[in-house]
Amino acid sequence: MSSPNENRVLGGYKAALHNPRVSEAAKEHAAEVLDQHGEHVSGHDLRSSTSPQNEHDKHVLAGYKSTLSNPNTSVEAKAHAREVLHEEGVLRDDNLGDDSAHSNRVLGGYKATLKNPNVSEEAKAHARSVLESHGQRVD
Template sequence: MILNIRKSEPQKGGRNLYIFWKVWEVFNQNRISTLTINQLRFTHTSKFTMSSTRQAGGFKAAMHNPNVTEEGKQAAAEKLQNLKQSGELESTTASRTEGKNEGNVIGGYKATLKNPNVSEEAKDHAKEILEEHGVDA
């Protein structure tokens, strides 16, 4: 897939236009008129700010996508490895599990018991969790 972009000035508050402006700068510096999506994604991701978990997810998806070139897959693997080594990835995934509202968790397990689309195995697991928390099922 080829991405053709026209030069336009970025507008205030327009993130997409800002990204396209940055891409245009890359085109201009490299004196090229087209850039494949894979080259854009893996060559210039570090210039755009996004959470490390989203970056890691994108790299993992690219590594398993049959439409991504081998060069792109290698670049994704390298970027993912760098992200893991920097320590950013572990710190963000740890914060996701902290601070869960116990009432919401218990409510979710109660809902599991009443949902007809849930397997008996999952319902048994939900009962065990509720018993551990001292909740009558």
């Protein structure tokens, strides 16, 4: 596969591994193709995505993802969460992100709320309090 869309094709195979409507034979084929292209496929990728264990795993990983954006979590906890998510293939190096970039976008949304004529006064009051609690000047 040397087409310019190779990443999309491989992404389709990865999606097939997690799709409960895909047969086990198709999942095995997808795993083989991914393996041939050097993509790591762990054993849990082949389980049905509706199994209770898989649902539990999804919730656990979601907890680790939420740890990354929780401002009340320690640096050590965030580092551990990044490590676990990276090992599971949920988090790649290029999307570790900068927490401050996310915070800036959130605060920008609250600032936009203050200028939006379609927003209720109650929502604007909430936006003001959030901005003030983050040390932002509110006009």
